[in-house]
Amino acid sequence: KPRVQWLKELGLDDSxxxxxxxxFPGIMGSYSLEENxKPRVxWLKELGxxxxxxxxxxTNFPQLMGYSLEENxKPRVQWLKE
Numbered sequence: 001k002p003r004v005q006w007l008k009e010l011g012l013d014d015s016x017x018x019x020x021x022x023x024f025p026g027i028m029g030s031y032s033l034e035e036n037x038k039p040r041v042x043w044l045k046e047l048g049x050x051x052x053x054x055x056x057x058x059t060n061f062p063q064l065m066g067y068s069l070e071e072n073x074k075p076r077v078q079w080l081k082e
Contacts, residue, residue, distance in 0.1 A: 010051065011055030012058065020058060020059050020062045021062075031065065
């Protein structure tokens with residue numbers, strides 16, 4: 001299961017992976033790993049998050065992985081910075 005492995009590589013532990021999937025089942029197939037999920041993780045890191053912060057964010061609010069970078073996430077962060 002490549003997505004489970006990817007979540008573990010991000011730093012989620014064995015208890016966090018099923019918790020994350022139950023909160024946001026789309027992470028297991030509705031979104032492309034390469035086109036959707038990985039770019040969001042890279043964006044979080046560009047904002048200054050380290051690996052443990054990214055893992056914590058995904059565990060606590062996995063729905064974030066379903067939001068559009070261009071239409072939702074980037075504009076909101078820009079608005080907060082202004």
